[in-house]
Amino acid sequence: MSIAPVIYVIEPFGGSIRRHNANLPLLFADDLGVTRGDGIFEAMRVEGGQAHNMERHLERFRRSAEALDLPLPTPEKWQEATKAALEEWGEAEGKCTWTLTRGRASTSIPTGWVAVEGIDAETLREREKGVKAITMERTWQLPTEFPAKTVNYAATMAALRYATKQGAQDVIYLNGAGLVLEGSRSSVVTTKGRKLRTPAAPGILPGTTQAAIFARAEADGWRCKRKEMNVDYLLGADSVWLVSSTRGPVRVTHLNGQKLPKPANVEEIRELMRSAL
Ligand code: PLP
Numbered sequence: 001m002s003i004a005p006v007i008y009v010i011e012p013f014g015g016s017i018r019r020h021n022a023n024l025p026l027l028f029a030d031d032l033g034v035t036r037g038d039g040i041f042e043a044m045r046v047e048g049g050q051a052h053n054m055e056r057h058l059e060r061f062r063r064s065a066e067a068l069d070l071p072l073p074t075p076e077k078w079q080e081a082t083k084a085a086l087e088e089w090g091e092a093e094g095k096c097t098w099t100l101t102r103g104r105a106s107t108s109i110p111t112g113w114v115a116v117e118g119i120d121a122e123t124l125r126e127r128e129k130g131v132k133a134i135t136m137e138r139t140w141q142l143p144t145e146f147p148a149k150t151v152n153y154a155a156t157m158a159a160l161r162y163a164t165k166q167g168a169q170d171v172i173y174l175n176g177a178g179l180v181l182e183g184s185r186s187s188v189v190t191t192k193g194r195k196l197r198t199p200a201a202p203g204i205l206p207g208t209t210q211a212a213i214f215a216r217a218e219a220d221g222w223r224c225k226r227k228e229m230n231v232d233y234l235l236g237a238d239s240v241w242l243v244s245s246t247r248g249p250v251r252v253t254h255l256n257g258q259k260l261p262k263p264a265n266v267e268e269i270r271e272l273m274r275s276a277l
Contacts, residue, residue, distance in 0.1 A: 033101025037152030067146035200226035216276035
């Protein structure tokens with residue numbers, strides 16, 4: 001059974017919040033978020049009536065707005081709307097998305113809303129079974145000085161459709177020099193012994209989940225750092241993971257058709273990563 005999303009609209013410039021009926025339209029046809037993909041978002045996991053890792057998401061949301069010259073979101077308003085939506089949503093696990101677009105071309109007034117909805121069946125399957133991934137060069141990118149989480153995912157969705165046709169479920173992006181960047185909608189984390197590594201290269205979106213996992217793992221005695229890595233490095237790791245707020249840790253079972261090892265302590269690693277979320 002799918003449960004209808006809960007939506008709260010945030011009037012810009014510190015204005016009021018109001019509930020929106022999810023069965024009614026929300027955007028105008030000239031909203032630049034739709035016509036240009038000109039907007040930002042954050043997606044976080046909710047459970048037990050709480051949004052997880054909210055401080056890290058607020059900080060990245062602010063930096064994304066700054067990068068795109070959007071008005072800086074007022075944290076209290078987004079927190080208030082999230083709280084209202086979660087009171088209605090209840091305790092169940094779900095996904096809370098904050099979206100802020102440049103708004104209508106005709107008014108230049110930004111559009112912002114919070115939506116809480118269920119976790120889709122595909123995500124639940126991936127958490128359990130892992131994903132087959134293929135690598136692909138990322139030929140488009142925001143200026144590397146301004147990594148922002150934008151709503152412009154058309155190229156990503158095309159890459160994912162291509163991956164599906166190749167019998168895979170996800171894409172790991174490389175840059176022109178063959179360095180690993182990130183998953184299509186996730187950060188890459190590898191393990192080797194008690195070491196965790198995440199790619200270092202310009203233009204990677206800083207992942208809140210990767211940051212939370214590293215903080216937790218370091219406290220547990222793992223050694224964690226960023227490292228330049230290529231495809232051979234991934235193939236030689238003990239395990240490769242795609243991590244994001246709503247998916248959590250998803251193990252990469254195959255890369256470019258090659259089966260990746262499953263370490264004996266795979267459940268320990270999964271539990272470590274999960275406990276950080
Ligand atoms: N990198 C990209 C390109 C993403 O789209 C996402 C999430 O959507 C992430 C990384 C992971 O971010 P987070 O862990 O903050 O959810």
